[in-house]
Amino acid sequence: MADVATLSCARCSKPANLQCPKCVELKLPREAAAFCTQDCFKASWSSHKSVHLKAKQADLGMGTSDSEGWLYCLKKGQSRTPKIPYFDWTGTLRPYPISSRRMVPAHIVLPDWAADGIPTIELNSDLQRVVEIKTPDPIERMRETCLIARKVLDAAAHVVRPGITTDEIDRVVHDVTIAAGGYPSPLNYHFFPKSCCTSVNEVICHGIPDARILEDGDIVNVDVTVYYKGVHGDLNETYFVGNVDEESRRLVQCTYECLEKAISIVKPGMRFREVGEVVNRHASMSGLSVVKSICGHGIGELFHCAPNIPHYARNKAVGVMKAGQTFTIEPMINAGVWRDRMWPDGWTVVTADGQRSAQFEHTLLVTETGVEVLTARLPSSPKVFPWLDA
Known part of the structure; x- marks a missing residue:
């Protein structure tokens, strides 16, 4: 000093x-x-x-919109190009140009990667190896943050329809997050260029919001994470865009059920690896496959930390659940094979065979008697899933 x-x-x-x-x-x-x-x-x-x-x-020019305009994303968000990259695309979807970075007002408290793209605290934390048992204070802050995240996702769900771009969904997520006093955690996390992930059709996860217009019959996953009062809240849902074919409807409903069945076993003493057994059993019964390369994760003051929660059977996850732990379960279920490919942008994960994929996610707290779903749907959440209204 x-x-x-x-x-x-x-x-x-x-x-x-x-x-x-x-x-x-x-x-x-x-x-x-x-x-x-x-x-x-x-x-x-x-x-x-x-x-x-x-x-x-401010020194990096992040306080105002970039001057790059609408360009294609490369190198995990660190580079742009005016031409669509060459790739042996697995399905019919293609990347579109993305808009410049959205502004974050000066009063918003930032995570450490907001300026330079590197989550230094997270990468160096002992919580990458040790599963934290949280005290009441961070748990209460997580309840607040997860409620905000739920309301942000619900706001995004309200605008999903044919004719809207995924960039417009991102704008809603960004604006509603900022209005609540939060920071959209994905923004500049390892250089991710947007405030949420929008994964359409064969995109498994980490799709970058862009200028493509959603078409009647698409499915789109919107993945939201909010940073507020020093903690993160993470959830996602897959939505129908207009009139969707019956096979895609079954895929999305089965994925929702996989998450619900996995949550139902969460309690002290349950092994982390059992989550994958439950998810895999239900998906296999419907002739669907489970993505193996991406898993659920611990969350709190860090965006991603221990434990890892694989969603496939016979996984090697170590450890048992204990009261006070917080983590996500977020199964990704494919209509075809479980294998995936990475687009040239370094973020967008797609199915290897070009068939569709769906995902649902909640942030969970292990309690003394079972589980609390911190990102649970609210009475005000949009009624977009027919099986919940039946």
Whole structure:
């Protein structure tokens, strides 16, 4: 901490003669960087550090829209090209150009990857190896965040229809998240260029919202994660676009049922690997296959951490569930083979045979007696799944 002329403490307003050294380095205004004691500085750190990230963001031009315009995405979001990349596409879907990065207002608290694309805290955390047992405070913050995430996804569901672009869905997700005081966790996470994932037809997951117009008969998964009060809430659903064929309807309903059946076994003492057995059994009974390359994950103050939750049978997941753990279950179910391919953008995972895929996801809390679905549907959630209304 560097000595400065007396100012008011940014935390308690007492006279202050210390200043955050990072603020000095970044040449930020002294008034917001002054503290009366080291204790006040430390107590403010979790919120104050976002000032540094926003300064870096401004230097990188992230505070305003990029000047790149509508271009195709390459290199996991780090590059753009005006021409559609060459690829031996597995189905009929093609990438379309994506819009420039959406603006995040200055008052929003940012995760560490917002500025440089690298989730440094997450990558270096011991929680990549150890499953955290959360205390009541982060659990309560996760309840708040997951409720926001649910409302954001419901807002997206309301606009899904033929004729709308997935970029427009992304705009709704972004705007509703920001209006709630949250940050859209996917934005710039490992350079992902958008605020949610939209996965259409043969896209298994991590589809990038773009200029393609949704067509009558499509299915689209919208995957939303919100960062609020220092924690993340993650969920997704697959929606019908207009009049969808019966085979696709069965695929989506079976995927929903796979998630529900998996959630029903969550309780203290249950082995993580049992989730895959339950999902695989139900999918196989319908002649469908389970994606093996992507799994559920721990979540909380970190976007992704231990445990990994595979969705396929005979997996090697280690450990048992304990009260206080939070994680996602998010089965991806394919109409054809389980194998996948990666598009040239480095994000979009598609089925190897070009057949359709569906996914559903919830963030869960293991309780003393079973499970709490933190991202559960609300009475106000749009009624878009016929089997729930039957």
